[in-house]
Each structure stands twice: as C-alpha cells, then as structure tokens.
Amino acid sequence: QAGLTQPPSVSKGLRQTATLTCTGNSNNVDNQxxxxxxxxxxxxxxxxxxRNNNRPSGISERFSAxxxxxxxxxxxxxxxxxxxxxxxxxxxxxxxxxxxxxxxTKLTVL
Amino acid sequence: QVQLxxxxxxxxxxxxxxxxxxAASGFTFTNYFIHWVRQAxxxxxxxxxxxxxxxxxxxxxxxxxxxxxxSRDNSKDTVYLQMNNLTTEDTAVYLCARxxxxxxxxxxxxxxxxxx
Numbered sequence: 001q002a003g004l005t006q007p008p009s010v011s012k013g014l015r016q017t018a019t020l021t022c023t024g025n026s027n028n029v030d031n032q033x034x035x036x037x038x039x040x041x042x043x044x045x046x047x048x049x050x051r052n053n054n055r056p057s058g059i060s061e062r063f064s065a066x067x068x069x070x071x072x073x074x075x076x077x078x079x080x081x082x083x084x085x086x087x088x089x090x091x092x093x094x095x096x097x098x099x100x101x102x103x104x105t106k107l108t109v110l
Numbered sequence: 111q112v113q114l115x116x117x118x119x120x121x122x123x124x125x126x127x128x129x130x131x132x133a134a135s136g137f138t139f140t141n142y143f144i145h146w147v148r149q150a151x152x153x154x155x156x157x158x159x160x161x162x163x164x165x166x167x168x169x170x171x172x173x174x175x176x177x178x179x180x181s182r183d184n185s186k187d188t189v190y191l192q193m194n195n196l197t198t199e200d201t202a203v204y205l206c207a208r209x210x211x212x213x214x215x216x217x218x219x220x221x222x223x224x225x226x
Contacts, residue, residue, distance in 0.1 A: 035212035035213065037213065039155075044205055044216035044219060045155065045207075046216070050212045051212055086154075088154065090155075090157075090213065098169060098170075099145070099157040099160070101147075101157060
C-alpha cells in the first residue's frame with residue numbers, strides 16, 4: 001500500500017524553526033488531513049497533532065500543524081534538544097480503506 | 111492511568127504462528143477502535159489492522175491480509191492479533207494504539223523475531 005512521502009532528514013539549529021512536510025493525495029491528506037507523531041529512540045510514538053490540526057492536551061504550542069492541498073506540514077518553533085526525534089505523519093486513505101504512514105523524518109537539532 | 115500493554119511476543123520459527131495481546135486499562139474500552147502497528151528494526155511505522163468497537167468490519171493492510179486476524183474481547187478489555195505463517199519479514203516491534211480520531215494512546219510494544 002502506498003504511503004505518504006516525507007523527507008528522510010531535516011537539520012536545524014537550536015532555537016530555530018523547522019518545518020516538516022508530508023505529501024499524500026486526494027484520497028488521504030487532501031481528504032481528511034494528516035496527524036503527526038513524534039518518536040524518540042526506544043520509545044513508542046506520541047501524538048503531536050490530530051488530522052484537524054488541533055494539539056492533544058499537554059502538547060507544546062511550539063508544535064503547529066497545517067495543510068495545503070495534498071501536503072501537510074508540522075512546524076516546530078524554538079527548537080530544543082529534546083525535539084530531536086523521528087516524526088511521522090499518518091492519514092486514513094479512503095481509496096485503500098487503510099491507514100497509511102509516512103516513512104518518517106529524522107530531525108536533528110544542531 | 112490510561113494505558114495499553116502488549117504481550118505475547120518472542121522468537122518463532124518461519125511458518126509458525128503467534129498470538130499477541132493488547133490489554134487496555136484506564137478508559138472505557140468499548141468506546142474506541144484499536145489498531146495494531148509494527149516497526150521493523152531501524153524502519154518506520156507500518157499500520158497492520160484495526161477493529162471497531164463491536165468487533166465487526168475489521169480492516170487489514172495488504173501485507174497481512176489473509177495471514178493476520180485481529181479480534182477483541184470486550185469483557186477482558188483486550189485486543190488480539192493472531193499471526194499465522196510468519197516469515198522473517200514479520201520481525202518487528204508490534205504496537206497497539208487507541209484511535210480517538212487519530213492514534214492518541216500507544217503501548218510500549220512487544221518484540222517478535224521470526225528466525226530459524
């Protein structure tokens with residue numbers, strides 16, 4: 001099953017802003033949006049943003065999600081060392097009747 | 111607290127079967143869909159299957175359709191994943207996740223290694 005497309009890696013400096021992208025199609029991202037998950041090495045994923053771009057309780061305002069057509073974005077402002085992690089997007093694909101994930105983006109905070 | 115705990119992983123030979131469990135606590139289990147997702151060593155997340163509240167209309171990824179079966183026992187607040195005819199490609203950490211529109215609660219995962 002075709003997944004969502006994410007850049008493999010992004011590097012940004014401390015206190016800078018990083019924007020991660022996730023590209024899908026009209027059956028998934030453009031249809032219902034994409035959720036964003038953060039995963040630190042050795043830990044399970046953690047939901048950062050729902051598909052409607054709202055943050056779950058307890059998630060920092062430094063994380064904000066948006067969507068334009070087939071592409072969803074996660075912007076992380078004021079980068080901190082603890083933001084260094086893998087980030088995944090996910091969406092329901094109405095054509096496949098399946099959930100799909102992006103391949104993940106490894107964010108490095110320099 | 112709200113949590114999901116997976117169990118049942120281990121080392122199994124190719125062609126054999128294994129059943130994983132995902133035990134829920136801290137929330138009203140019957141209100142939620144539950145998913146299984148796996149992550150092969152050093153790889154990304156792969157969605158496998160989900161089961162709705164009443165156990166009907168289950169959905170599977172093409173990669174496991176016909177080999178894996180998801181089920182739930184609402185009296186035990188537990189979801190299962192029966193995995194049959196395992197191959198080395200199935201080696202991964204298997205995680206269950208609660209869906210509240212999206213995957214909002216995850217277990218820690220259980221490791222499955224398929225090896226002769």
